[in-house]
Amino acid sequence: MSGNGGSGTNADKRPNELLGSWFVRSGWSKGELARQVNRRARQLGANHISTDTSRVRRWLDGENPREPIPRILSELFSERFGCVVSIEDLGLRAARQSPSASGVDLPWTAPQTVALLSEFSRSDLMLARRGFLGTSLALSAGPSLIEPMQRWLVPSPASPVPAEPEPFIDSRRPGRLSKPELDLLESTTRMFRQWDAQCGGGLRRKAVVGQLHEVTDLLQEPQPEATTRKLFKVAAELAELAGWMSYDVGLQPTAQKYFVLALHAAKEAGDKPLGSYVLSSMSRQMIHLGRPDDALELIHLAQYGSRDCASPRTQSMLYAMEARAYANMGQPGKTKRAVRMAEDTFAEADEWDEPDPDWIRFFSEAELYGENSHSFRDLAYVAGRSPTYASLADPLMQRAVELFAKDPEHQRSYALNLIGKATVHLLQREPEHSATYASQAMQIAKKVRSERVNTRIRKTVDTAVRDYGELATVVDLTDQLAVDLPENAEAV
Numbered sequence: 001m002s003g004n005g006g007s008g009t010n011a012d013k014r015p016n017e018l019l020g021s022w023f024v025r026s027g028w029s030k031g032e033l034a035r036q037v038n039r040r041a042r043q044l045g046a047n048h049i050s051t052d053t054s055r056v057r058r059w060l061d062g063e064n065p066r067e068p069i070p071r072i073l074s075e076l077f078s079e080r081f082g083c084v085v086s087i088e089d090l091g092l093r094a095a096r097q098s099p100s101a102s103g104v105d106l107p108w109t110a111p112q113t114v115a116l117l118s119e120f121s122r123s124d125l126m127l128a129r130r131g132f133l134g135t136s137l138a139l140s141a142g143p144s145l146i147e148p149m150q151r152w153l154v155p156s157p158a159s160p161v162p163a164e165p166e167p168f169i170d171s172r173r174p175g176r177l178s179k180p181e182l183d184l185l186e187s188t189t190r191m192f193r194q195w196d197a198q199c200g201g202g203l204r205r206k207a208v209v210g211q212l213h214e215v216t217d218l219l220q221e222p223q224p225e226a227t228t229r230k231l232f233k234v235a236a237e238l239a240e241l242a243g244w245m246s247y248d249v250g251l252q253p254t255a256q257k258y259f260v261l262a263l264h265a266a267k268e269a270g271d272k273p274l275g276s277y278v279l280s281s282m283s284r285q286m287i288h289l290g291r292p293d294d295a296l297e298l299i300h301l302a303q304y305g306s307r308d309c310a311s312p313r314t315q316s317m318l319y320a321m322e323a324r325a326y327a328n329m330g331q332p333g334k335t336k337r338a339v340r341m342a343e344d345t346f347a348e349a350d351e352w353d354e355p356d357p358d359w360i361r362f363f364s365e366a367e368l369y370g371e372n373s374h375s376f377r378d379l380a381y382v383a384g385r386s387p388t389y390a391s392l393a394d395p396l397m398q399r400a401v402e403l404f405a406k407d408p409e410h411q412r413s414y415a416l417n418l419i420g421k422a423t424v425h426l427l428q429r430e431p432e433h434s435a436t437y438a439s440q441a442m443q444i445a446k447k448v449r450s451e452r453v454n455t456r457i458r459k460t461v462d463t464a465v466r467d468y469g470e471l472a473t474v475v476d477l478t479d480q481l482a483v484d485l486p487e488n489a490e491a492v
Helices: 017-026 030-044 053-060 069-081 110-127 143-153 179-199 205-219 225-248 252-269 272-288 292-305 312-328 332-346 365-382 387-405 411-427 431-445 451-468 472-484
Strands: none
Touching: 017 053, 017 069, 030 053, 030 069, 069 252, 110 205, 110 225, 110 252, 143 252, 143 272, 143 292, 179 205, 179 225, 179 411, 205 225, 225 252, 225 272, 225 451, 252 272, 272 292, 272 312, 292 312, 312 332, 312 365, 332 365, 365 387, 365 411, 387 411, 411 431, 411 451, 431 451, 431 472, 451 472
16 A cells, blocks of 8 residues: 555545646646655655555545655646645645654754754755655745744743863863864855856755754853854854755755754854855745745845944845845736846945945845846736836846856856846847747756756747747757756756
């Protein structure tokens, strides 16, 4: 029985209308869905699962499959529709999971944050496969995501400053962490961030997770309070980066869990601007997953939590993400206001007295133009492919492309903005120009290990084929796509 994922007979079972509705809209056949479930199960290491068309029919008839089938179906339909499709949305029951293994409502205490970071990064390193925690991990959205994150704002209870402990000696380490060792951890984190910007999330993700696990080991050793705070800051940056890389290669539940743990670590570090940055990454993921309302809640939480301490560059980035959320909600007035606030605040960045932390230095003039142009582009889509909003996006996107072309350190951003320019030309009914930019994006994508970039290119080419499939330039573009970005290429 375990080989087919069934849960036994049920005399009063009725057809699963929710699953049936998602299945019909997906356009998949029963055989195709069975093949996809089997392929994802093998990626999870669940080799005992062997689904066929008759088993899919029984699920549609009301049979509730055993784990990890519900999680797999949730992931597959979420990816198909570009939004969160929970197990409950599919009319299936989830197996009970421990709070440490599933969900995002985790205890806001230092020891448990360290333990969860250690457990999660270790599991990732051991399995290191797509959807590695698929049997115990699902995306959270709506109140189940927002309400736990609001506790980031609750002040931590004041604790008496302990007396300076005696130097700690054990068989593993000669003593407490030295300043040069801490400096090396911070510089290594900066190096990983540069690699991600240049090469995408697919090439160095496991190295980042390994470094994160090492830092959690250090956090479990007695350290002076100042050192512990710095280690939590490094852990927060590494967990955010591991989440970002996971998001970039399409591991959405994994990414969200790393982001949540990063926010917990940032709170323990007492670094509110870093926490706001983590929330902005979570917001970007929610926009990608078709949840702009959640994205807006997360950004407002970030803005409120860092209102008295974030630098102008960080505030500008948060306004730009607020604009993206409003655009995807179809609110042009609020989008334009947030875009203007992002521009005005960015103009103050050079006057800021203190140096910006490394994690926000990516938010350059090019990035500002790129984000704001994408807001108007998104607004154009929501407004029924509006040429008015596309015309607002065009000059900003052009400027972003020109600036990123001169920036060898941010190749993924260059590719994403080339794709953005291609989509704007499609909105303006200029398929030849669109094909030129999409072709350039493919050249960059071959060097950047980013499933996010590849997916956006494929969607853009699909749109071009749907609207202008008879044009020679579009035919050539589809031929190039088949060669440069074959569907069977998998990110690691």
